[in-house]
Amino acid sequence: MRLRLTVVLITAVALVLGLVSTTTPAAAQAKVEKLVFASAGFEDTNRFWMVARPDHLQFDPFLETLLEVDPKTGTYTPRLAEKWEASPDFRRWTFWLRKGVQFHFGYGPFTGKDVAHSYALTQRPEAKMTLGPFWRGVEEVKVVNDYQVVFYMKKPATTMDYAVSRAGDFRIVSKAQWDKEGLEGFDKRPAGTGSYRYVGRQQGISITFERQDNHWRDKPAFKQLEFRIVREEPTRLAMLLSSEAHIADLPRELQKDALKKGMKIFTSTFPVDWMTVYLGGQYYLPGDPAFKPDVPWTNKKIRQALNMAINRKELNASVFAGKGTPTYVTGWSDKSEGFNSEWASRFDKMYGFNPARAKELLKEAGYGPGKPLKFKVVAFTEPGESEGPQVAEALGIYYREIGIETEIEVLDWAKVREMFRKKAIGCCIWPNIISWRPSEEWIRTSYWSKSPNHHYENEFVDKHYEMLTNAVNPQERDKVARTIGDHLFEEFADIPLFWFANEVMANPKVVGEWVYPGLGAGRSTHFHLIKATK
Template sequence: MTIIVACGGEDPAATSAPAPAAQPTTAPAAAAPTTAPAAAAATAAPAQPSASQPTATLTVFRPTATPTGGGGAPAATATPAPTPTQVPMPVGQLKVNRVIAAMPVLQETNRIWEGPWSLLQQHVPFADTLLRNDPTTGAAGPGLAVSWEFNDDFTQWKFNLREGVQYHFGIGEFTSADVAWVHSLLSSDDSVSTMSPVWRTVTVDQVGDYEVAFNFETPYLDGLRLFSRTAGDLYMMSKAQFDAEGMDAIDDRPAGTGHYRYLERSPGLGVSYEQAEIEHWDGATPDFPEFELKFITEDATRMAVLLAGDAHIANLSRDLQVEAANRGMRIISSQQPTIQTVSFMLGQYFLTGDESYRDDVPFEDIRVREAINRAVNRANIMEFIYKGSATPVYVYGWTPSHEGWDPRFEQEFEANYGFDPEKARQLLEEAGYGPGDIEINFPTMNFSGNPELSQIAEAIQLDLDAVGITINLQEMEYTALRPDLVAKQAWNRMWMSRNLPIRTTQEAVRVFYADEGVTHAAMYDELEAMYQQLKATVDLAERDEIARRMGNFAFDNYISIPIAQIFYELSVDPEIVEEYIFSGQTPTSLDHIHLIRGVRE
């Protein structure tokens, strides 16, 4: 059975080894989830955001299928294509021709396979994906592909490509050869992209110049996310250009099909783009002739640049937003909640036979993991760091809109995770640790959209010091930490991370907890077995039950330190930027660049 989605309209195994000497201490298996009696009020109740926020709630990204009566293969339902936004013709002269965004960057490169998908903010202006996302809802619709279909077990996704789309610089036409080539880059042995473990399980068939099929080893229900910007890194660049010019083409002047084309890179400073010389396939024209990403790591420096008029958009922490607003700047927000934040307790390499297992990691004891969670004052983080603009996360990677949500996560959070330093000290003493016995290194860094992560790390340092745990904060580039995460060599460290965009349950587990993932934040036999079961089934009732058991395991075993869920907020100069509507539900959040509207004289 093949299911066709017709869309109209356009939008603007661990290496075998002896088992560990000691098995990690875990909580007893949770009983079948039930709705538990409400516990005391959570540590921090949801608060109103500091800036004006959209009324939209998280778009539900459940698989686009419903179970059949017999519980067998699901039948798909079509996702409506986004409705194009009608933009009135501008009147008057722009105050500036180049709009500049001051943003942190984790890795400077045009090579999409050389790092995590956060680097894609450098590709958003000039490169397109097969599907595109509505700027308000984040829903996927036609992009470089005009229609798509998938089979009854979601092991094949087939796309009909848009004909006549031209690459920048006169390189030639976009075809299926480009799709297959970009996939080969992302699936190569050298690739360390966020989605590379998925792409390596996929083969690509070119069915003529304008049709391509992706064949998965196991069911893949998240195709609408994978092939769009929501949770994908398949950004189209030209194979013909690469064949003619080699790697220099990618490094110096990559050709895309976006609204802007690549202009130049100034290493250590930023990247600039100019309006494409050809009309975009959607007919939209950017308001600003040029766009520039200015790379600035320090939060305070980004604000200084914004206030000085040397940038017009900046990602600032909530405390600096207040000062910027007092100085005349305006705060704008993503249309959807975008990010979950977490602190990981690294070194939980507890799969049977995993050679990365070490018996000197305090996190092996569930009492230590609970104590750390009890010691963290989330209410203070919500009030003083997020300024009331965040809501609690109860199990990292799970939301009420996704598979596996259990009401007990929220209802029992205070009883199990609530701030209680005295309880934390008691648990540490029971585990055999006195004041100063546990010393943990804590690399700190900020991601685009998360300028508060270092501040949260500092707050956690103070909270843990109060219960006798020593935290050594270490300012570090993510590119220095990531190899240890991938290789499972980040023992006895903590690390602030984020779930951006808010992933489906299966994808969150793959990225952060599964053996095939890239973070390896907490690896347990029980969790890995359930993840493999989830991957193998397309029965939605069964998937929900498996995902719920996974969530209960994560909740009951304190495998991470869940913090908050936030919108992506930007500070803009209202003398230059009139409007910017974006969903925020992409790996970079800074998306739909061509929709930035300028103030005119």
Template sequence: MNLLLMRPIFMIVCLMSLVLGAMACSGGDSDGAAPAAPVVPTKQPVAGKMGNITSPATPAQAKVEPAKVAAVAASGPKAERVILALQKPPAFSNDLAAFGSTSAFQLKPMYEYMIDTDPNTRNLIPGLAKSWQVEPSGSALRFFLNKDVPFNGGQGGTMTADDVLWAWEDQTREDSIMSFRNLFRRAKLEVINDYELTLTWDVPDADALDGIANQVGGMEVSSRADAKALGKKGLLDRPIAGTGPYEFVSRTQELNIVYRKADTPHWRVTPDFQEIEIRWISENSTRMAALLAGEVHITNIGFDQEQHAIKAGFEVVSGKVNTMRTYMQMKGVYFKDAKDFTQGFKYPENPLSEHKVRKALNKAIDRDAINTAYFYDMATVMKMTHVAETHGAWNPRWGEQFDDQYGYDPAAARTLLKEAGYDYNNPLETNLFIYEVAQYTGGPDVALTIGAYWADIGVKVKYVEWDSAKRRAVGRKLEMNNMIGLGVLIAPPILALRLNHHTSPPRGGSVENLAVEPIFQKARQSLDLKQQNEYLSAAADIIYDEHLSIPLFWVPVHVMVNPEVVDDWIFPGTVSGTYTHMWNIIGVR
């Protein structure tokens, strides 16, 4: 489908000042299809529980569960079962090694991790491990496990270090596709006693803590005894027993999955609802219809649809931590040889390798207007693409200098282009991808509006529509030259930097930079969080000053709820799979 030709007619008529500016600058004529700027709709009020959104701070120990959950535990909700409607994950399985991080959330209600995630802050906190420490060598982590933690259903007794060893063996097996399988294949897990173990790497990797924790998905702890009793054939009927607040009931493949509260009181949390059902519905309109009909109680729909749901009496509940990045990725500034930087860039003629060009593209964008138009002012303007403002690696000057370095100023943007050698007779040319993103609706509108802003400063924009398969294939070969696309990423800073500006695989996210390489490598090889943050801040300084990225927004992860059934849901919204901590869904009394 040609998205440019399918756009609604009314999208042609607004952002008039921008369009008129583009018309006045003939250098902004676009090559190929040249759609008009999308409409900027009138701002509408957003009701619901949108407060208390923070960004992730330096990981530290914190209270495991919010006081609000404990306060309502004594009295049950009106409904026994809460029903969620979510998009289908890429894969379905009862086997934890059979899918990656974006599919792991389907089994999260029944499993726990050695390290948990605080739902209010995204800080790393004790889970099945009551504490952990970095060993003096700097390349090992030592974990001290809680005692007397039972597996659900009486299947497997109580958890010990041998069950953690089993989880590690199972999820690093040869046919595993768990996201962090290679990281843990490089590790040596040694059981010291029933409640103590170590993980050691020849070369430490900063991804380790997030890989172990209830963050990316992987290292869910299951029962070795139950796995042995169940066998491979038994996995077709149910997953291996875990220690989570809910236990598995049934699954109808690609339709739904049902959990019930564990028969015995959980060792650390008390879920509100007796049962949770997750229905897999991919279409926004179908999920919206199910919500309006009362068939489901929680779902995610498009920003535009939310306004209709709010008018119908439904409410917004947002994740507590705001780290879904929306930004523009500049492609093609890649080193020819990642092992020999003296060979220079693969595409030395790429204009995106010029600092003044990158700064001009940033200063041409009116982020506030886009936020109002497409995110209903629910997003937060991003000051630094990869590090949120309350993270331990944050540098306050990034916020203080943002208006000067990145703020909307088309006149300054035109001057920068002129200084870079581009003018009416020699316009800057670039290619802009137009595609939908899975995380929210309106991705093409955002991209087209940004293209119109660039046209306004004299950029000749060619709009490109490739399907995702072609983008992935060309991207893997590092053959995208002078191309820009909308990026959406939920990841800790250490991973975000690696995916965008470092030459370790997978490459091609955004602009690579020689100065960032050695600093980031030091951050990546540290298991000490304070030291990691110092290196991350130094690398991000360069990214900020050199305008290696085009930051847009932190977009809140949120859902629509039926306020007659659901009072609140305390979840971070930043863990892979997004919809986690389902035991923190609080029902209406």
């Protein structure tokens, strides 16, 4: 299958390498003023409350958060908040804010009023943040004084530190700017507090930033930073090799070609992304009008067959250069609350590659040569998620070998997200790379029926999720989270594939060092820590 999977990429890469084979990787300069990152793309906006966490890459240089994610340890550390404290019941979180932080463009000091204003933006009717349900769980944000704020929660909020950190989606923006210029002024030139300040964007093409030399903490090595949106993978490779870009988000299949030309891989500190294939139309709550019994994988045997048709070992080698490690239940790593070590020992028997058994399951569900199962596989690309179309192609090959007919379609991420959020994706399955978050937050955003994403919903998950959100004892929480994970494992709720670290390619004559955790929203983060080659 490897040759069939990569023939298109090989052809494109051959053309790219032919064009740049006589070009040196980069000018041998000690310093490059503008650092250019060629990105697979994101939903292009300045409104942080309007996009999912992967799209927060575009905010990372200039919009800060209350807490930091340490690039080496992954722990939450002070940022715009110097310290924080939760009440014993986790329903009151107090933050003491850093003094002396200035907003860009002269909009004055950062205070508690800016925290309350930023929270208010998460409550706007058009908001569609990943953590939207979490932010709707806030009862009140009380500004005690300029440098102390308190979040009062409707329920225990054990994941608040995650939500307000660089890993979450709560960005701090200027109330003074909003009061003076409104949404129009914010859209044109948003004021943040980051080590880079916003310069401008060409919609769908690029975003440019300049170093904020009087930043309260950091001084980036590069004077300017540009994110160039380039959807085509071979074009990103060509830009990197010709020095038009210095960093590029490349699928692992193309990384070896960049390495041969002297480029270097920079890898996140933690394995933080998982790849899973989700199955549309799994809305099992009684009376849900979106549930359609003719969606084939509402039959558990079909869900198991779709899992057993996939040669995960081969797929990992072909698409991910063998860098993936097994995912047993989507969203749970061995460090997650509720992880069950028994999943690993049972996985091969229940999920492992067995096309003969997959055919038997299809037959038992009423499908076969005279009545083939047919459906669509949709895919997309996002920063750090370039392999989606390749995985979709692989699925088509595996499923054809057991008699399933598939149609593959590559769409924009925004379109795919709209389909599953509107419960209009019963036609399809789709591969997606999602980054780690606490177990409760993953259940909230993916499996709880009141979340926006609707991946797999039923009464069992809803009941136990409510139990989890009200529990504060660590042992009790671990038990409930494991019960939910066990249920998803037994029900073949989706098609779990791999965990892996985030990776980008860079020109080592320009980029000398970059340590980032991968846990940040947008994955490739901490741009202020990029060190120039001496």
